[in-house]
Amino acid sequence: MFLHKLLLLSVLMFTGTAVYGQTFSGTTNDQTHAYSYTLSIHNDSTVGFIYERDNRGIYAQHKGTIRQLNDTLFHINTEMQLGQFYMKTPYTDTLYIQIDKALAGQLRTIELEYADGSTKQQLQVSEQSSLLKIPVNKALFNAKKGKDHINISTRSESLTGGQLLTFRIPFGSAASFTQGGKEDFYVVIKEANLYTSGTPPLQTGHFSLKRSSN
Numbered sequence: 001m002f003l004h005k006l007l008l009l010s011v012l013m014f015t016g017t018a019v020y021g022q023t024f025s026g027t028t029n030d031q032t033h034a035y036s037y038t039l040s041i042h043n044d045s046t047v048g049f050i051y052e053r054d055n056r057g058i059y060a061q062h063k064g065t066i067r068q069l070n071d072t073l074f075h076i077n078t079e080m081q082l083g084q085f086y087m088k089t090p091y092t093d094t095l096y097i098q099i100d101k102a103l104a105g106q107l108r109t110i111e112l113e114y115a116d117g118s119t120k121q122q123l124q125v126s127e128q129s130s131l132l133k134i135p136v137n138k139a140l141f142n143a144k145k146g147k148d149h150i151n152i153s154t155r156s157e158s159l160t161g162g163q164l165l166t167f168r169i170p171f172g173s174a175a176s177f178t179q180g181g182k183e184d185f186y187v188v189i190k191e192a193n194l195y196t197s198g199t200p201p202l203q204t205g206h207f208s209l210k211r212s213s214n
Helices: 002-019
Strands: 022-029 034-041 046-053 058-068 073-085 094-099 109-114 120-124 131-135 149-154 165-170 173-178 182-190 193-197 208-213
Touching (some): 034 208, 046 073, 120 131
Parallel strands (some): 094 173
Antiparallel strands (some): 022 208, 034 046, 046 058, 073 173, 094 131, 109 149, 182 193
Protein backbone atom coordinates (compact mmCIF):
# COMPACT_ATOMS: atom_id res chain seq x y z
CA MET A 1 0.00 0.00 0.00
CA PHE A 2 2.81 2.39 0.90
CA LEU A 3 4.65 1.60 -2.36
CA HIS A 4 1.43 2.15 -4.36
CA LYS A 5 0.90 5.58 -2.76
CA LEU A 6 4.52 6.49 -3.32
CA LEU A 7 4.31 5.58 -7.01
CA LEU A 8 1.05 7.54 -7.39
CA LEU A 9 2.58 10.57 -5.70
CA SER A 10 5.62 10.33 -7.96
CA VAL A 11 3.41 10.28 -11.08
CA LEU A 12 1.41 13.29 -9.91
CA MET A 13 4.55 15.19 -8.98
CA PHE A 14 6.14 14.45 -12.36
CA THR A 15 3.01 15.42 -14.30
CA GLY A 16 2.51 18.57 -12.25
CA THR A 17 6.11 19.62 -12.84
CA ALA A 18 5.68 19.10 -16.59
CA VAL A 19 2.30 20.83 -16.90
CA TYR A 20 1.63 23.45 -14.25
CA GLY A 21 3.32 26.79 -14.70
CA GLN A 22 3.42 26.25 -18.47
CA THR A 23 2.08 28.16 -21.47
CA PHE A 24 1.04 26.48 -24.72
CA SER A 25 0.40 28.33 -27.97
CA GLY A 26 -0.13 27.78 -31.66
CA THR A 27 -2.25 28.38 -34.74
CA THR A 28 -4.68 25.98 -36.37
CA ASN A 29 -7.05 26.24 -39.33
CA ASP A 30 -10.82 25.77 -39.56
CA GLN A 31 -10.90 25.53 -43.38
CA THR A 32 -11.18 29.25 -44.12
CA HIS A 33 -9.74 31.04 -41.07
CA ALA A 34 -6.71 30.63 -38.85
CA TYR A 35 -7.20 30.79 -35.10
CA SER A 36 -4.31 31.69 -32.80
CA TYR A 37 -4.36 30.29 -29.27
CA THR A 38 -2.63 30.82 -25.96
CA LEU A 39 -3.40 28.56 -23.01
CA SER A 40 -1.57 29.31 -19.76
CA ILE A 41 -1.70 26.77 -16.93
CA HIS A 42 -0.84 28.30 -13.58
CA ASN A 43 0.58 26.60 -10.50
CA ASP A 44 -2.68 27.11 -8.57
CA SER A 45 -4.65 25.06 -11.17
CA THR A 46 -6.17 28.13 -12.80
CA VAL A 47 -5.91 28.73 -16.53
CA GLY A 48 -6.02 31.60 -18.97
CA PHE A 49 -7.31 30.74 -22.43
CA ILE A 50 -7.24 33.21 -25.33
CA TYR A 51 -8.15 32.65 -28.95
CA GLU A 52 -8.35 35.14 -31.81
CA ARG A 53 -8.55 35.40 -35.59
CA ASP A 54 -8.95 37.96 -38.39
CA ASN A 55 -6.42 40.32 -36.76
CA ARG A 56 -8.49 40.25 -33.56
CA GLY A 57 -11.74 40.78 -35.41
CA ILE A 58 -12.71 37.76 -33.34
CA TYR A 59 -11.22 37.62 -29.85
CA ALA A 60 -12.06 35.86 -26.59
CA GLN A 61 -10.27 35.91 -23.25
CA HIS A 62 -11.27 33.19 -20.78
CA LYS A 63 -10.35 32.38 -17.21
CA GLY A 64 -11.05 29.14 -15.38
CA THR A 65 -9.65 25.98 -13.83
CA ILE A 66 -7.94 22.78 -14.91
CA ARG A 67 -8.38 19.37 -13.30
CA GLN A 68 -6.14 16.37 -13.89
CA LEU A 69 -8.02 13.12 -14.63
CA ASN A 70 -5.08 10.80 -15.33
CA ASP A 71 -1.44 10.98 -16.41
CA THR A 72 -2.21 12.90 -19.63
CA LEU A 73 -5.92 13.82 -19.67
CA PHE A 74 -7.15 17.12 -18.18
CA HIS A 75 -10.54 18.80 -17.91
CA ILE A 76 -10.69 22.58 -18.50
CA ASN A 77 -13.64 24.73 -17.46
CA THR A 78 -13.57 28.44 -18.31
CA GLU A 79 -15.76 31.52 -18.55
CA MET A 80 -15.23 34.37 -20.99
CA GLN A 81 -14.11 37.62 -19.35
CA LEU A 82 -13.91 39.66 -22.56
CA GLY A 83 -14.96 38.80 -26.08
CA GLN A 84 -15.23 40.76 -29.32
CA PHE A 85 -17.11 39.28 -32.26
CA TYR A 86 -18.04 41.25 -35.35
CA MET A 87 -21.33 40.73 -37.19
CA LYS A 88 -22.52 41.65 -40.67
CA THR A 89 -24.78 44.71 -40.89
CA PRO A 90 -26.60 46.42 -43.79
CA TYR A 91 -25.59 49.88 -42.52
CA THR A 92 -22.52 51.35 -44.21
CA ASP A 93 -22.75 54.94 -43.00
CA THR A 94 -22.81 54.12 -39.27
CA LEU A 95 -20.58 51.93 -37.14
CA TYR A 96 -22.49 50.10 -34.42
CA ILE A 97 -20.71 48.86 -31.29
CA GLN A 98 -22.76 46.67 -28.95
CA ILE A 99 -21.46 46.38 -25.37
CA ASP A 100 -22.80 44.03 -22.70
CA LYS A 101 -23.95 46.02 -19.69
CA ALA A 102 -21.68 43.89 -17.49
CA LEU A 103 -18.71 45.28 -19.45
CA ALA A 104 -19.85 48.88 -19.75
CA GLY A 105 -18.54 49.72 -16.29
CA GLN A 106 -15.12 48.25 -17.09
CA LEU A 107 -14.53 49.49 -20.65
CA ARG A 108 -14.75 53.22 -20.04
CA THR A 109 -13.42 54.41 -23.40
CA ILE A 110 -13.13 53.04 -26.92
CA GLU A 111 -10.79 54.56 -29.47
CA LEU A 112 -11.74 54.45 -33.15
CA GLU A 113 -9.14 54.74 -35.90
CA TYR A 114 -9.58 54.57 -39.68
CA ALA A 115 -7.44 52.08 -41.60
CA ASP A 116 -5.10 54.74 -42.96
CA GLY A 117 -4.45 56.09 -39.46
CA SER A 118 -5.58 59.57 -40.45
CA THR A 119 -8.39 60.01 -37.96
CA LYS A 120 -8.83 58.95 -34.35
CA GLN A 121 -11.86 59.42 -32.15
CA GLN A 122 -12.38 58.79 -28.44
CA LEU A 123 -15.75 57.32 -27.47
CA GLN A 124 -17.04 57.41 -23.91
CA VAL A 125 -18.86 54.34 -22.62
CA SER A 126 -21.43 54.67 -19.84
CA GLU A 127 -23.14 51.94 -17.88
CA GLN A 128 -26.45 53.17 -19.26
CA SER A 129 -25.47 53.02 -22.94
CA SER A 130 -24.97 49.53 -24.34
CA LEU A 131 -25.09 50.51 -28.02
CA LEU A 132 -22.80 53.08 -29.60
CA LYS A 133 -23.69 54.53 -33.00
CA ILE A 134 -20.86 56.35 -34.76
CA PRO A 135 -21.35 58.07 -38.15
CA VAL A 136 -18.37 57.20 -40.36
CA ASN A 137 -16.54 59.00 -43.13
CA LYS A 138 -17.41 57.05 -46.29
CA ALA A 139 -14.33 58.40 -48.03
CA LEU A 140 -12.12 56.77 -45.37
CA PHE A 141 -14.17 53.65 -44.61
CA ASN A 142 -15.47 51.78 -47.63
CA ALA A 143 -15.10 48.56 -49.62
CA LYS A 144 -11.82 49.54 -51.29
CA LYS A 145 -8.64 47.77 -50.26
CA GLY A 146 -6.76 49.77 -47.64
CA LYS A 147 -9.98 51.42 -46.49
CA ASP A 148 -12.03 48.29 -45.87
CA HIS A 149 -11.64 48.11 -42.10
CA ILE A 150 -11.67 50.24 -38.99
CA ASN A 151 -9.66 49.70 -35.78
CA ILE A 152 -11.24 50.00 -32.35
CA SER A 153 -9.16 49.86 -29.17
CA THR A 154 -9.93 49.62 -25.48
CA ARG A 155 -8.22 48.83 -22.19
CA SER A 156 -9.28 47.83 -18.70
CA GLU A 157 -7.23 47.27 -15.55
CA SER A 158 -9.46 44.39 -14.46
CA LEU A 159 -9.82 42.73 -17.88
CA THR A 160 -6.64 43.50 -19.83
CA GLY A 161 -4.27 44.47 -17.03
CA GLY A 162 -4.14 47.97 -18.50
CA GLN A 163 -2.92 46.66 -21.86
CA LEU A 164 -4.45 48.33 -24.90
CA LEU A 165 -6.24 45.80 -27.12
CA THR A 166 -6.99 46.66 -30.74
CA PHE A 167 -9.63 44.94 -32.86
CA ARG A 168 -10.07 45.07 -36.63
CA ILE A 169 -13.67 45.47 -37.83
CA PRO A 170 -14.31 44.88 -41.57
CA PHE A 171 -16.42 47.25 -43.65
CA GLY A 172 -20.09 46.27 -43.50
CA SER A 173 -19.80 44.84 -39.98
CA ALA A 174 -20.76 45.81 -36.43
CA ALA A 175 -18.64 45.22 -33.34
CA SER A 176 -19.90 43.42 -30.26
CA PHE A 177 -18.19 43.23 -26.85
CA THR A 178 -19.52 40.44 -24.67
CA GLN A 179 -18.87 38.50 -21.48
CA GLY A 180 -19.95 35.29 -19.79
CA GLY A 181 -19.81 32.54 -22.42
CA LYS A 182 -18.40 29.27 -21.08
CA GLU A 183 -16.07 26.72 -22.61
CA ASP A 184 -15.87 23.22 -21.12
CA PHE A 185 -13.48 20.78 -22.82
CA TYR A 186 -10.79 18.14 -22.39
CA VAL A 187 -7.14 18.26 -23.41
CA VAL A 188 -4.36 15.71 -23.60
CA ILE A 189 -0.94 16.97 -22.55
CA LYS A 190 2.11 14.89 -23.46
CA GLU A 191 5.53 16.43 -22.92
CA ALA A 192 5.54 19.68 -24.98
CA ASN A 193 2.26 18.96 -26.81
CA LEU A 194 -1.34 19.86 -25.92
CA TYR A 195 -4.37 18.89 -27.99
CA THR A 196 -8.13 18.78 -27.48
CA SER A 197 -9.98 15.51 -26.96
CA GLY A 198 -13.65 14.58 -27.10
CA THR A 199 -16.07 17.43 -27.74
CA PRO A 200 -14.01 20.53 -28.70
CA PRO A 201 -14.64 24.16 -27.69
CA LEU A 202 -17.80 25.34 -29.44
CA GLN A 203 -16.35 28.43 -31.11
CA THR A 204 -13.01 27.11 -32.34
CA GLY A 205 -13.24 23.38 -32.85
CA HIS A 206 -10.27 21.12 -32.18
CA PHE A 207 -6.75 22.53 -31.84
CA SER A 208 -3.22 21.38 -31.15
CA LEU A 209 -0.61 23.53 -29.36
CA LYS A 210 3.07 23.45 -28.45
CA ARG A 211 4.63 24.44 -25.14
CA SER A 212 6.02 27.95 -25.53
CA SER A 213 7.38 28.68 -22.03
CA ASN A 214 8.46 27.08 -18.76
